[in-house]
Structure formats: structure tokens, C-alpha cells
Amino acid sequence: MIENKISNKIIGSAIEIHKNLGPGLLESAYENALAYDLIEVGLNVQQQKAMPFIYKEIKLDVGYRVDLIVENKVIIEVKSVEQLAPVHFAQTLTYLKLSGLKLALLINFNAVLLKEGIHRIVNKL
Numbered sequence: 001m002i003e004n005k006i007s008n009k010i011i012g013s014a015i016e017i018h019k020n021l022g023p024g025l026l027e028s029a030y031e032n033a034l035a036y037d038l039i040e041v042g043l044n045v046q047q048q049k050a051m052p053f054i055y056k057e058i059k060l061d062v063g064y065r066v067d068l069i070v071e072n073k074v075i076i077e078v079k080s081v082e083q084l085a086p087v088h089f090a091q092t093l094t095y096l097k098l099s100g101l102k103l104a105l106l107i108n109f110n111a112v113l114l115k116e117g118i119h120r121i122v123n124k125l
Helices: 003-021 027-040 086-099
Strands: 045-050 053-055 058-060 065-070 074-079 103-108 118-122
Touching: 003 027, 003 074, 003 103, 003 118, 027 045, 027 065, 027 074, 065 086, 074 086, 086 103, 086 118
Parallel strands: 074 103
Antiparallel strands: 045 065, 053 058, 065 074, 103 118
């Protein structure tokens, strides 16, 4: 399955969750609900996946964890904040670069309209 098809399924699930739960919950609630729904539609989901940090050929375990990786192709970074900050975009792009993947979705469930809280981030490799 290609990244765009996967991202469409992710966005559909995220919108459904947001319709049912609304804004204002903890990130972990949205993350777990999204993981559950994506698994239910048959997607392979890894949750809180450790992200190795390699610097000058040394692998360091510094505690980076990606919220969700779907089908080993799309990273999902879940937020529930009043407003996304530049650091949220930078963090998500860094996860993409560290993983070697091409596409991430940064989703802020604390938006009134979820479509305003969904951002595609592309790693130009």
C-alpha cells in the first residue's frame, strides 16, 4: 500500500475519532483510539516505537519514541495542544529523517475542526 492510500485511511479514522470524542482529551487517549481503529481496518500499527539516534556511526538510545508508525511507511505524531508550535513540525520532520520514511502526519486533536489540525510533512530524502 502506498503512503497516500495509507494517509487517507489515517485521516478518515482521525476524523471519526474527533467526531465521537471532540477536542480536549490527553494525547494518549487519541493515540490509543487511533491505533485501535487503524488495526481494526487491517493496518499494521506500531505504537510508541523507539527511534534510534545515530551520530557518527554510533547508535545512541536517547529515548525518542514515535507515536505511531503505520504499515512501516507513515509516521503519525499525535498532539492535543492549543496551537501547534514550530518545534512540533521540526520534531516530526526529524523523526522522518531518522526513520528514512517519506511521509508523516502531525495531527492536533485539540482543533475545533480537525481538518485544520492535520498536517502532512514530507521527507524529501
